Amino acid sequence: MLIPLAVVNQAGPLGLAVDAVVEWLLVHGQGFFSLIQMVVEALATLFEQVLSWPPAWLFALVVALIGWRRVNGGFSLFALLGLNLVLALGLWQPMIATLALVLAAALLALVIGLPLGILSARSPMVWTLVRPGLDLMQTMPAFVYLIPAVMLFSTGAVPSIIATLIFAMPPVVRLTHLGITQVPGDLIEAAHSFGCSERQMLWLVQLPNALPTVMTGVNQTIMLALSMVVIASMIGGGGLGDVVLRGIQQLDVGLGFEGGIAVVILAVILDRLTQGLSNSPQRKRA
Amino acid sequence: MGLSGSGKSTLLRMINGLIRPSSGAVLVQEKSLLQLSARELQQLRRSSMAMVFQSFALLPNRTVLDNAAFGLEVAGIPRRERDARARRALERVGLGDQLQRWPQQLSGGMQQRVGLARALALDPPILLMDEAFSALDPLIRTDMQTLLLELQAEQRRTIVFISHDLDEAIRLGDRIALMKDGQLLQCGTAQELLQHPANDQVRQFFQDVDAAAVLPVELIAEAAPQSETLNYLVDEQRRFRGLNTAEGAWIPAAEVPHLLAGTLIREAIDRVAGNPFPTPVLDEHHHLIGVISPRRLLHSLGEGCPC
Numbered sequence: 001m002l003i004p005l006a007v008v009n010q011a012g013p014l015g016l017a018v019d020a021v022v023e024w025l026l027v028h029g030q031g032f033f034s035l036i037q038m039v040v041e042a043l044a045t046l047f048e049q050v051l052s053w054p055p056a057w058l059f060a061l062v063v064a065l066i067g068w069r070r071v072n073g074g075f076s077l078f079a080l081l082g083l084n085l086v087l088a089l090g091l092w093q094p095m096i097a098t099l100a101l102v103l104a105a106a107l108l109a110l111v112i113g114l115p116l117g118i119l120s121a122r123s124p125m126v127w128t129l130v131r132p133g134l135d136l137m138q139t140m141p142a143f144v145y146l147i148p149a150v151m152l153f154s155t156g157a158v159p160s161i162i163a164t165l166i167f168a169m170p171p172v173v174r175l176t177h178l179g180i181t182q183v184p185g186d187l188i189e190a191a192h193s194f195g196c197s198e199r200q201m202l203w204l205v206q207l208p209n210a211l212p213t214v215m216t217g218v219n220q221t222i223m224l225a226l227s228m229v230v231i232a233s234m235i236g237g238g239g240l241g242d243v244v245l246r247g248i249q250q251l252d253v254g255l256g257f258e259g260g261i262a263v264v265i266l267a268v269i270l271d272r273l274t275q276g277l278s279n280s281p282q283r284k285r286a
Numbered sequence: 287m288g289l290s291g292s293g294k295s296t297l298l299r300m301i302n303g304l305i306r307p308s309s310g311a312v313l314v315q316e317k318s319l320l321q322l323s324a325r326e327l328q329q330l331r332r333s334s335m336a337m338v339f340q341s342f343a344l345l346p347n348r349t350v351l352d353n354a355a356f357g358l359e360v361a362g363i364p365r366r367e368r369d370a371r372a373r374r375a376l377e378r379v380g381l382g383d384q385l386q387r388w389p390q391q392l393s394g395g396m397q398q399r400v401g402l403a404r405a406l407a408l409d410p411p412i413l414l415m416d417e418a419f420s421a422l423d424p425l426i427r428t429d430m431q432t433l434l435l436e437l438q439a440e441q442r443r444t445i446v447f448i449s450h451d452l453d454e455a456i457r458l459g460d461r462i463a464l465m466k467d468g469q470l471l472q473c474g475t476a477q478e479l480l481q482h483p484a485n486d487q488v489r490q491f492f493q494d495v496d497a498a499a500v501l502p503v504e505l506i507a508e509a510a511p512q513s514e515t516l517n518y519l520v521d522e523q524r525r526f527r528g529l530n531t532a533e534g535a536w537i538p539a540a541e542v543p544h545l546l547a548g549t550l551i552r553e554a555i556d557r558v559a560g561n562p563f564p565t566p567v568l569d570e571h572h573h574l575i576g577v578i579s580p581r582r583l584l585h586s587l588g589e590g591c592p593c
Contacts, residue, residue: 190343193302193414194357194404195331204359208347 117176
């Protein structure tokens, strides 16, 4: 006979335990969470202000110029036309808000994820601990993060960034780990034979050789962060996600499509730019 | 030298402490490696020994110059000096015009020259070479062997060179240590190993060796003929003075093309063939050891091991 752990529509013992943990955190971690809230809030505001500062035409021009130098002419043209379309749809400000949110979340994900990846690569123990955590973060339905995020940080940009950060961090950890562990053994051996210290090994051999893989992780993290923004708009993340959400709520296909296409344009620009920036020109020549 | 799986690369890695011996001791510069702290071992590797790898093991994110300067950078030598030293090392191995290229752009032989320059830039008293030339084409390999012999003639270093190629070992090695299944079978000069193999396995290794490339001419020298028509004259200390030919001409020692006792048989062929009379073999004090006629030389080549 099976004892039901949960009745539909209502949390069972497991869910209640999680409830209790969040409750406990809410009561005892108040100071800690308000500190995080302040830092993330400041970061989000800073990003939004900096990105809102240039007029749309200047912004588009700079993106097109960097794209021309680092990617190719075709991409440059696409960026120019795409951003023009976003402006014409009247979605410029939401796009900037989304971009700020994505960049803030991605930056935090990198700040936490890169050292974690390096640590995991250097100590199998850490990796055994980190790995199931990453699995959980990646496979848990993204909506689930929204609930504790709201409870701990109320609504707005901060819980959106925190939820996005959790969802987007695994690739950079995984690929940093992969990149470092995949550095060929003979290079490591050669470095040892020349008397490398552990620090020199990391900075002169492991990281430079892992860089292409690490940059793929950075790229993936940014893309995942972008994919989270629509979900985050449910808790007041704002930006393009809001537009799409309104489309859904009002069953307005047109509105949803406009928001969607703006997200796609932003995604393509971010993807190509991060890839272009990670391929340094000397590497291409080699 | 030994076949694959004989433990020679493991042995080499014990010399610089990359692998710790499970028993026994490794003495480098009269100090036991096992008693060094991690830091002292690091210091020893930076100052006293450098390694060259079969797979080259060059860093793909560094230019040729920066690769050659790697060991110096690790040792904390300031940029200007390490670049100068790396450049000198690269010029010595013939890559002075490739400084700013990337390892992936170079051929295998050139990559290994960079690997060699990286080791030479440190100017270490000990050079460890792990099958350094095994991955190269035969022609390039011979070039690299010549380069190594030249370098060794310029500045004597202790070189431990791992190889599975007996011809390479004979060409490069002052002494050859033959290994099998983690055991040292015998260690000695090529001549010793060929003439006095310690056991059947050593004999087996050497059975196909071209003896003329290993053995010196003194082993096949015959007593100088003292006939009416041909006369090799020596003074009371047996020093060679000259010879009387069949035509009655007197040729003083200085004008007689001769061979030194340690010359390899193979390298003596030209000289022996060029002389109308048996070629005298002298030791370093010009004592006459014997003579070699073309007939004697041909016999020795045909016999395999003439000793």
